[in-house]
Amino acid sequence: MSEYNPSAIEPKWQNFWVENKIFKTDDTDRSKPKFYILDMFPYPSSSGLHVGHPEGYTATDIVARYKRLNGFNVLHPIGWDAFGLPAEQYAIKTGTHPRTTTQYNISQFRRQLQAIGFSYDWDREVDTTDPQYFKWTQWIFLQLYHQGLAYEADKPVNWCPALGTVLANEEVIDGKSEVGGFPVIRKPMRQWMLKITAYAERLLEDLDGLDWPDSVKEMQKNWIGKSMGAEIKFQAVGSVKSIEVFTTRPDTLFGATYMVLAPEHDMVDELVTDEFRNAVETYRQDASTKSDQDRTDARKKKTGVFTGGYAINPANGAKIPVWIADYVLINYGTGAIMAVPGHDERDWEFAVAFNLPIVEVVSGGDILKAAYTDNENGIIVNSTSDSISIDGLKVPEAKKVITRWLEEQNLGIGTVNYKLRDWLFSRQRYWGEPIPVIRTKNGVKPISESLLPLELPDVEKFEPSGTGESPLAVIDEWVNTIDQETGEPAMRETNTMPQWAGSCWYYLRYISPNYELGPVDPEKEKYWMPVDMYVGGAEHAVLHLLYARFWHKVLYDIGVVSTKEPFQRLVNQGMILGEMEYTLFTDESGAYISPDAAEVADGEIVRVKLSDDEIEKSGFGFKLSGAAAKKYGFSDSNMEYIIEARSYKMSKSRGNVINPDDVITEYGADSLRLYEMFMGPLEQVKPWSMRGVEGVSRFLKRTWRVFVGENDVLNTEIGDYEPSKAQLKVLHETIKKVTDDIEGGRYNTAISQLMIFNNEAIKWDQRPKSILKEFLILLSPFAPHIAEELWERLQGNTVSKDITSSVAYTSWPQFDEKYLVAESFTYAIQVNGKVRGTLQLSASDADDKSLVLEQAKKDPTVAKYLAEGTVVKEIFVPRKIINFVVK
RNA sequence: GCCGCUGUGGUGGAAUGGUAGACACGUUGGACUUAAAAUCCAAUGGACCUCAAAAGUCCGUGCCGGUUCGAGUCCGGCCAGCGGUACCA
Numbered sequence: 001m002s003e004y005n006p007s008a009i010e011p012k013w014q015n016f017w018v019e020n021k022i023f024k025t026d027d028t029d030r031s032k033p034k035f036y037i038l039d040m041f042p043y044p045s046s047s048g049l050h051v052g053h054p055e056g057y058t059a060t061d062i063v064a065r066y067k068r069l070n071g072f073n074v075l076h077p078i079g080w081d082a083f084g085l086p087a088e089q090y091a092i093k094t095g096t097h098p099r100t101t102t103q104y105n106i107s108q109f110r111r112q113l114q115a116i117g118f119s120y121d122w123d124r125e126v127d128t129t130d131p132q133y134f135k136w137t138q139w140i141f142l143q144l145y146h147q148g149l150a151y152e153a154d155k156p157v158n159w160c161p162a163l164g165t166v167l168a169n170e171e172v173i174d175g176k177s178e179v180g181g182f183p184v185i186r187k188p189m190r191q192w193m194l195k196i197t198a199y200a201e202r203l204l205e206d207l208d209g210l211d212w213p214d215s216v217k218e219m220q221k222n223w224i225g226k227s228m229g230a231e232i233k234f235q236a237v238g239s240v241k242s243i244e245v246f247t248t249r250p251d252t253l254f255g256a257t258y259m260v261l262a263p264e265h266d267m268v269d270e271l272v273t274d275e276f277r278n279a280v281e282t283y284r285q286d287a288s289t290k291s292d293q294d295r296t297d298a299r300k301k302k303t304g305v306f307t308g309g310y311a312i313n314p315a316n317g318a319k320i321p322v323w324i325a326d327y328v329l330i331n332y333g334t335g336a337i338m339a340v341p342g343h344d345e346r347d348w349e350f351a352v353a354f355n356l357p358i359v360e361v362v363s364g365g366d367i368l369k370a371a372y373t374d375n376e377n378g379i380i381v382n383s384t385s386d387s388i389s390i391d392g393l394k395v396p397e398a399k400k401v402i403t404r405w406l407e408e409q410n411l412g413i414g415t416v417n418y419k420l421r422d423w424l425f426s427r428q429r430y431w432g433e434p435i436p437v438i439r440t441k442n443g444v445k446p447i448s449e450s451l452l453p454l455e456l457p458d459v460e461k462f463e464p465s466g467t468g469e470s471p472l473a474v475i476d477e478w479v480n481t482i483d484q485e486t487g488e489p490a491m492r493e494t495n496t497m498p499q500w501a502g503s504c505w506y507y508l509r510y511i512s513p514n515y516e517l518g519p520v521d522p523e524k525e526k527y528w529m530p531v532d533m534y535v536g537g538a539e540h541a542v543l544h545l546l547y548a549r550f551w552h553k554v555l556y557d558i559g560v561v562s563t564k565e566p567f568q569r570l571v572n573q574g575m576i577l578g579e580m581e582y583t584l585f586t587d588e589s590g591a592y593i594s595p596d597a598a599e600v601a602d603g604e605i606v607r608v609k610l611s612d613d614e615i616e617k618s619g620f621g622f623k624l625s626g627a628a629a630k631k632y633g634f635s636d637s638n639m640e641y642i643i644e645a646r647s648y649k650m651s652k653s654r655g656n657v658i659n660p661d662d663v664i665t666e667y668g669a670d671s672l673r674l675y676e677m678f679m680g681p682l683e684q685v686k687p688w689s690m691r692g693v694e695g696v697s698r699f700l701k702r703t704w705r706v707f708v709g710e711n712d713v714l715n716t717e718i719g720d721y722e723p724s725k726a727q728l729k730v731l732h733e734t735i736k737k738v739t740d741d742i743e744g745g746r747y748n749t750a751i752s753q754l755m756i757f758n759n760e761a762i763k764w765d766q767r768p769k770s771i772l773k774e775f776l777i778l779l780s781p782f783a784p785h786i787a788e789e790l791w792e793r794l795q796g797n798t799v800s801k802d803i804t805s806s807v808a809y810t811s812w813p814q815f816d817e818k819y820l821v822a823e824s825f826t827y828a829i830q831v832n833g834k835v836r837g838t839l840q841l842s843a844s845d846a847d848d849k850s851l852v853l854e855q856a857k858k859d860p861t862v863a864k865y866l867a868e869g870t871v872v873k874e875i876f877v878p879r880k881i882i883n884f885v886v887k
Numbered sequence: 888g889c890c891g892c893u894g895u896g897g898u899g900g901a902a903u904g905g906u907a908g909a910c911a912c913g914u915u916g917g918a919c920u921u922a923a924a925a926u927c928c929a930a931u932g933g934a935c936c937u938c939a940a941a942a943g944u945c946c947g948u949g950c951c952g953g954u955u956c957g958a959g960u961c962c963g964g965c966c967a968g969c970g971g972u973a974c975c976a
Contacts, residue, residue, distance in 0.1 A: 003925095213891095214891075214892090215891045215892060216891095218890065218891060219890085219971060222889090222891095222971085223971095223972085225975065227976085246975095246976065248975095302974085325974095326974090328974085329976090331975095332976075333975070333976065336976095337976050339976090340976090344976065345974085346974050346976075417975080417976090419975050538971090541971080542971085542972095575970095612898095615897095616897090678900090679899065679900085683892090684892095684893080684900095685892095685970085686899070686900090687899075689898075689899065689912070691911095692912060694912080695899095695911050695912055696911080698911090698926095699910095701925095701926090748899095748901090749909085751911090752900095752901075752909065752910035753909095753910085754910095755910055755911075756910070759910095826906085827906090828906040830905085830906080830957070832956080832957090838906070872956095873956060874956090875956050875957075880905055880906090881905045881957085883905080883956050884956085
């Protein structure tokens with residue numbers, strides 16, 4: 001007996017695919033329709049692939065293989081997002097050059113991906129750290145610079161004096177450094193910025209045409225944060241200057257009883273009076289050292305100080321006080337607000353805290369109790385002056401009228417504001433793309449394109465410079481250079497680009513990875529773009545996708561690409577959690593404590609992990625089984641020991657990480673692929689289960705047994721038989737279901753159908769080759785190794801070893817409706833919507849309404865219920881259901 | 888708080904408004920075996936009725952209500968969990 005042995009057949013086919021370049025994309029062929037299917041490329045970490053990677057990668061591989069079988073020219077590449085912090089931190093610890101670490105990790109990732117049998121075109125690999133790749137990342141930066149979209153500014157960074165370094169946001173936890181727990185302050189430093197705000201409107205508008213999940217579109221919309229309103233000038237008392245504010249509620253202008261400036265606002269110095277100077281300075285000092293998080297925590301009490309200065313409300317001429325407070329942010333709007341405490345919650349809180357006047361200008365609420373913020377139905381009141389009145393208008397109308405008036409009076413203008421801020425583009429790091437600019441005595445100057453790539457110098461030490469500058473700043477021979485044009489001395493920029501840079505355009509490089517005249521070959525770009533399907537984690541819903549769209553639009557504007565948007569369809573795969581864990585909680589004395597109590601308990605909680613034979617079902621949850629209760633020393637037999645059942649995110653610290661290599665060793669790559677898809681809908685979060693892997697593995701074993709019998713030869717049941725009607729029916733049902741499900745991204749139910757087919761086929765005494773061949777093609781996108789192996793065996797091992805012998809380039813079966821027609825139909829017979837019987841009829845009888853109804857009424861149970869009243873209505877749904885409405 | 892997503896057996900999950908629980912896991916019983924593993928067969932939402940079976944009855948898709956001959960599915964209002972975001976004027 002020869003059993004299914006994935007460890008024997010999988011390497012064989014992986015070698016066959018790689019060595020013969022079976023999945024090399026032929027991109028000279030323009031006769032076929034194209035399909036570009038893209039994975040979010042991985043960061044090659046030292047811990048290797050985790051089971052989350054193959055989830056999306058299997059889905060795209062299924063689609064890639066399916067599309068090839070349907071005659072598409074498929075572009076399905078992979079690469080490495082290889083710049084980044086971990087390799088640099090490792091270098092600091094061990095002195096190993098990040099390039100060495102990165103190259104090693106990439107080779108591990110490549111080996112692991114090949115061991116899962118993905119059909120990538122391995123001749124198109126891109127590596128963001130390869131000078132031939134980042135040459136073009138730098139080139140794009142220069143184009144941004146020439147377009148006026150890259151500029152320098154002093155921006156606060158997370159500076160940790162104790163560590164002598166600048167930290168990324170994710171390295172700062174509660175205002176302290178993740179490493180060491182040292183305080184982190186905000187220190188302004190010269191930074192490169194990219195003017196993504198110039199593209200805000202287009203980034204927003206063009207979302208409409210994309211086939212993306214609503215949630216992602218929504219997140220991007222929120223991130224861009226468009227709001228319509230007005231900018232209004234308030235004349236400062238005793239000054240020639242005025243304070244400009246942005247508001248979305250110009251209709252409440254009459255209710256503005258004070259103003260608030262951000263502590264950093266320029267006008268503070270202008271307004272502050274001697275009496276308040278000290279208090280204001282102290283407050284500004286405090287605010288500057290606070291972390292962003294502290295400042296923007298909405299739950300804390302409002303703070304602020306009066307400047308001593310006043311401004312004039314342009315609507316009614318009232319003299320109103322000007323305060324500073326950190327709830328007003330310098331980098332949104334104009335950094336100053338008109339405070340309308342009657343109709344804005346934050347202003348209301350502030351006014352109450354500092355005893356400032358609150359006036360009602362929109363009726364409908366009770367401003368003594370809370371701000372009334374309804375901006376649809378409220379009616380304007382108390383808003384009349386000598387030159388304007390908006391009383392009696394509804395809010396939307398009032399906004400228009402007062403904005404027009406402000407514009408006429410030259411006091412303000414209707415404007416649009418975006419939350420989106422410019423992109424802070426520099427990092428004080430070694431392991432990133434050098435920013436290709438130099439500083440001469442005349443200022444900043446981009447280096448010539450002919451000098452690209454600007455490579456990183458080799459260094460011995462990767463420690464931060466100690467000044468907050470990048471480690472590159474201390475490499476004198478690299479920093480000190482000459483301006484190639486003038487021959488004069490110059491200094492290189494020592495900041496490097498963030499990790500986002502390389503991933504902003506990698507999808508273009510795959511199209512022509514060796515093209516030397518630009519980032520992408522224009523002819524090929526026109527053929528392949530846009531990406532037809534892009535699959536990756538939801539964690540990139542905002543930043544990566546927004547940054548990539550921004551760069552793409554710039555490239556579109558300068559004629560490098562031909563599409564406005566890079567990714568036509570986006571799919572987010574859901575996270576895979578660890579195995580379900582059952583936890584019993586006890587306090588430090590070892591006494592049982594319920595999960596609810598454990599959550600709020602003060603003392604030390606002991607978590608006891610239970611195996612699933614120690615638990616049993618109880619009501620809504622699980623409790624400790626009697627035997628287990630005894631084992632853990634609980635004697636009270638009346639007590640129900642409720643336990644917590646849930647699965648957690650995989651993490652090293654929790655020890656619930658599943659390594660794909662282990663799964664492959666034990667069950668094979670096909671089982672891994674199949675299980676990852678069979679778990680549930682791709683987009684959904686779902687827990688891992690090794691038992692589930694066993695389940696799909698059993699399916700593959702059964703599939704093997706359909707084909708292979710004793711002594712490792714084809715089963716004797718297989719032959720060139722004429723297929724039976726029943727065999728054709730189940731085959732064609734499977735073709736239809738699998739096809740529809742792949743098209744619809746429902747890989748789990750496609751696999752169910754393959755299982756259904758197999759459960760039938762294993763019962764057949766005569767297994768027609770023609771049927772089995774089509775089944776193998778259907779199976780091949782999901783479990784390609786076993787499909788290739790069985791395909792080869794079915795052909796009799798005689799075929800030559802090239803592309804024509806691979807199941808991957810056969811053609812996808814077409815289903816025929818005529819085989820799907822059932823010979824009989826079962827009606828459900830309902831009385832008043834409840835099923836009271838079933839009725840089986842031949843296909844010819846089933847469409848005869850009067851016959852069906854007559855038969856249905858004869859069913860004894862149905863007849864009983866019909867006798868209880870008179871039939872007032874008969875619902876007849878052909879071949880499905882009958883419903884008698886009885887009164 | 889706001890925005891989004893998700894709530895279905897012991898578990899993962901299936902169900903164009905038409906017999907809820909496909910497929911799989913687990914469990915139970917049986918076959919094969921000296922035995923075990925593997926494999927195969929059968930049962931498996933809960934409760935009731937019954938000596939037992941067949942048949943049948945009631946309940947059941949987070950909760951409350953609505954539309955409909957008929958609702959897991961559509962509509963309105965809640966609740967819970969997850970994710971994003973957070974003083975954005």
